[in-house]
Amino acid sequence: MREVLIPKLKNPSLISQLSSLYETFKNVPKDENLNFNLDQLIFTGPLLTLPICSYIKTTGSTYSINDASNIKSYLNTIKFPNGVNSVSEFARQIQKTKNYIPISILHKENPMERERLESLFANMVYKTVDKTGIEGIGNVIYYPISELVANIFDHSKDDKGFIYSQFYPTLNSLDICIVDRGRGLTAAYKQEKNRDLSDENAIAEVMMGNSTKPDKERGYGVRTSKQVVCEALGGEFILLSGSSALVSAKKRERLIALPNFFWQGVIIAYRIPIPTNPIDISPYLE
Numbered sequence: 001m002r003e004v005l006i007p008k009l010k011n012p013s014l015i016s017q018l019s020s021l022y023e024t025f026k027n028v029p030k031d032e033n034l035n036f037n038l039d040q041l042i043f044t045g046p047l048l049t050l051p052i053c054s055y056i057k058t059t060g061s062t063y064s065i066n067d068a069s070n071i072k073s074y075l076n077t078i079k080f081p082n083g084v085n086s087v088s089e090f091a092r093q094i095q096k097t098k099n100y101i102p103i104s105i106l107h108k109e110n111p112m113e114r115e116r117l118e119s120l121f122a123n124m125v126y127k128t129v130d131k132t133g134i135e136g137i138g139n140v141i142y143y144p145i146s147e148l149v150a151n152i153f154d155h156s157k158d159d160k161g162f163i164y165s166q167f168y169p170t171l172n173s174l175d176i177c178i179v180d181r182g183r184g185l186t187a188a189y190k191q192e193k194n195r196d197l198s199d200e201n202a203i204a205e206v207m208m209g210n211s212t213k214p215d216k217e218r219g220y221g222v223r224t225s226k227q228v229v230c231e232a233l234g235g236e237f238i239l240l241s242g243s244s245a246l247v248s249a250k251k252r253e254r255l256i257a258l259p260n261f262f263w264q265g266v267i268i269a270y271r272i273p274i275p276t277n278p279i280d281i282s283p284y285l286e
Contacts (some may be wrong), residue, residue, distance in 0.1 A: 001035050001062065004028070008040040009048065012168065013269050014175070014236050017047035018245065027260050036063040042070050046164045046177035047238065047269035049080060053103055054162045054265075056081040058181045067216070078102050083162065087116045088252065094124060101125060101165055108159045118149055121163060128167050129174055135278035141174075143281060144228055147221035147267055148178045155212050156182025156265060173235075177269040184265055186239040188212035199242030200255050206239070207246065211284070220286040222268070227284040233273040241265070 007023045010016045028034065036052055046087045055061055063081060063227045065072050083103035093102045106114045126141045145163070152161035162179040185202035189195040192212045197205065206212075209220045222239065229235040230248050237248040243258045 001033050003035045003064075003274045005037045005039075006041060006048070006052070008042060009044065012043065012045050012171075014045075014238055014269060015247070017045045017269070018240075018247070020048050020239060021051060022258055022261055024048075025055075025088065025261055025263065028262075030262060030264060031059050033059055033178055034061045036061065038063055038065040038071070038075075044071060044074075046166050046175045047267070049075075049078075050103065050162050050164045050177040050179050051082040051263070051267055053083065053164075053217050054179045054181055057083070057105070074100075075236075078164070085117070087113060087120055090117060090120055101128065103162065103164045106161045106163065107150070108153050118145070118163075121145070121165075125165050125167075125174070125176070128165075129274050134275055136280055137237055137275055139281050140228070140233065140272065140275065140279060143285075144225040144270065145178075147225050151221050152178070152180045152182070152266075155188050156180040156184075157188075158182030158265065171273075172272050173273045175269065175271050177267070179265065179267050181265040184263070185212070200242035200257065203239060203241060203255060204247050219241060224284060224286050225270075229270045229272055232279065232281045233272045233275065234286045235270055237270045238268070240267040 004024055007020045009020050056063060077097050077100050079093060079102040083105040084093055085105040085107060090104065104117055104121050106118060121151050122142050122145045126138055130137045149161060150162065152158065158180045165174060165176040167174050185206060186197055186199050189197050189202050189205065189212050206222050226237045226248055227235045230250055234250055239246045240263055243262050245256050245258060247254055247256060
């Protein structure tokens with residue numbers, strides 16, 4: 001089993017996490033069994049942690065970390081890499097450590113349990129960040145989570161999805177990452193609409209609201225979630241599939257190629273500054 005050394009993050013920004021993720025999986029053949037060496041990490045974030053977690057869970061890969069590592073206890077607390085996959089397990093974990101929300105794994109075959117776990121996760125995120133009862137902050141938390149999780153089971157053809165969040169009190173901001181290891185956007189457009197698209201063009205189609213579904217239904221969930229994050233809140237949004245990624249912040253965004261890199265499925269990560277005044281996201285919904 002080949003060992004991959006995960007590069008140390010320069011800072012907790014989404015771009016830094018994306019850069020470390022790219023270096024981690026660059027030149028990795030599809031579904032190769034790996035041992036991820038975490039010894040260099042002083043801290044981590046959802047955009048780096050969750051894809052590695054999902055890769056370990058779906059490929060039988062492993063990880064190693066020095067007992068003296070700064071983040072070992074943190075990873076244990078958030079239940080890396082196994083996560084939690086039931087409401088009862090989630091509740092037990094929250095009772096043990098009220099300051100951290102564990103990695104959650106949502107399963108397609110049990111929709112009622114999945115929806116309850118998704119709701120519990122969102123509620124805990126809300127309680128973590130809303131200390132003053134600011135009007136509209138609930139919609140800020142619940143809307144993107146609901147839309148982006150639904151997107152996993154509507155389009156990926158995967159039987160599970162992964163979700164994790166981290167609140168940064170000193171930055172007054174929240175990171176959320178949602179990951180699947182499904183067919184990916186390019187394959188979805190090919191299989192559902194017989195369209196041959198590059199990874200870059202497939203991401204562009206999603207952001208135009210062109211659904212992968214075979215009927216004429218529009219697919220606004222990802223696009224409106226990005227608008228809420230970037231335009232309503234001034235946050236950052238990253239969508240990655242295959243060998244391309246969309247990086248968006250406020251009114252600036254770009255599609256970037258990721259040479260010698262391939263992610264089977266979709267990764268979405270976003271960072272939102274926590275509002276200090278009432279917020280209305282309705283003008284950004286379609």
